[in-house]
Amino acid sequence: MLSRRLALALAASLTLAAPALGQAEDWRRTHPELVFSIIPSENSSGVLDRYSPFMAYLSKALGVKVTLRVASDYAAVIESLRAGQVHFAHMGPAAYARAAIVTQNGVEPLVTMANSQGAIGYYSVLYVRAADPAQSLADLRGRNLCLVDPNSASGNNVPRFAMNKLGIDPEAHFGKIVYSGSHENAVIGLGQGTCDAAFNWWNTERESNLLRMVAKSMARAEDYRIIFRSDLIPGSPITMMRSAPEALREAVRRAFVEAAATDREAFLRISDGTATSYVPVRTEDYQVMIDLSRFIDQMRRRRS
Known part of the structure; x- marks a missing residue:
């Protein structure tokens, strides 16, 4: 028979654990399908061909359907992310910097890809x-x-x-x-x-x-x-809005970090077999790009 002190301690631990478990379950109820968008660096057909196996991997890793949306341009990805039409996106560091500026730091970089030499950037x-x-x-x-x-x-x-x-x-x-x-x-x-x-x-x-x-x-x-x-x-980050549930952001980050080991074939397909893994990144890693974007804005204002 449990002592009163042990019973109280157990009850308290379950109470503390419940919100975390509930949050993990909640994001799947509120987000039964996720949309991943990518900024085009090649023709749309090439993107779809390379990313289809990775979408299947993400769907399995996250436990919800993940669909791919290829954007028409950089601005479209930023606006779709801000409007909630896209849940996470692969964007270049300058596009991330622009998103950080227009959303007043409302976006978060999760991971970026390390190249064949282990460098994080290009x-x-x-x-x-x-x-x-x-x-x-x-x-x-x-x-x-x-x-x-x-x-x-x-x-x-x-x-x-x-x-x-x-x-x-x-x-x-x-x-x-x-x-x-x-x-x-x-x-x-x-x-x-x-x-x-x-x-x-x-x-x-x-x-x-x-x-x-x-x-x-x-x-x-x-x-x-x-x-x-x-x-x-700095490397191109996978980005989400900070307003997304924390448990969802962490699940997406973990799925990308584990991709190279869990589904090597799908991972190598999106990198043409030349990258090593996804690695976590921080907001501070992209401050140089935010400063650069502000410089470009100043240059444009001077010419106008």
């Missing part, structure tokens, strides 16, 4: 055609430049910040600036002559958007060369 590089005589940004005066999207880190914000440090005003330096809409389209524009140089994301010699296009027979690596590489950019 670079912005500037490609020209292999036969082009240009060796630097200075050599491209009067010629046409392909950027990606106004809210792209490697495709706009980081290049503009780097050019500012070099004393280059892009609008004055280049003959024309074209926003291509995606990283793939920027490379295609360069290949077709729409522009003479194109910014793009690049991880390592083995990991880049260009090599992903090569694997899909969309480009030849030998047709292009790099004439500029930025400093390391």
Whole structure:
């Protein structure tokens, strides 16, 4: 027979545990289906093909159906997240910074992907055609430049910040600036002559958007060369609104962190077999990108 003291202690422990258990159950009742969105760095069909097995993994890991929504552009993902039409999203660090600004820090970065060398981040590089005589940004005066999207880190914000440090005003330096809409389209524009140089994301010699296009027979690596590489950019985070239940945010974080070990095939599919794992990140890791976004805003206001 339990002593009165032990019985009281047991009752108290169960009372304390009940809210935590209840919260874990509650989010599945209020969120019987989750929507995951991704910002396009390639054509929609390529995203759907790579992510379908991972959506099946997330559905099993979280215990609710997870559907994929491919956004039309960076701003669409931010607005869908804020409106509650999307529950979590993969976005570039500049898009995350923009979301943090417009929601007044209402978003939380959960995890990012570590590349094949274990580094957490990537670079912005500037490609020209292999036969082009240009060796630097200075050599491209009067010629046409392909950027990606106004809210792209490697495709706009980081290049503009780097050019500012070099004393280059892009609008004055280049003959024309074209926003291509995606990283793939920027490379295609360069290949077709729409522009003479194109910014793009690049991880390592083995990991880049260009090599992903090569694997899909969309480009030849030998047709292009790099004439500029930025400093390391924080990795693209999986992001949720802070207003989402804490238990849900933690469940999503855990599912991504465990993905490489639990469903290796699905994980390697989304990274083209080149990443090692998802790792947790903090808000402070992206303060540099928030500061950079504010710098870009100031530059735009000066020109207007």
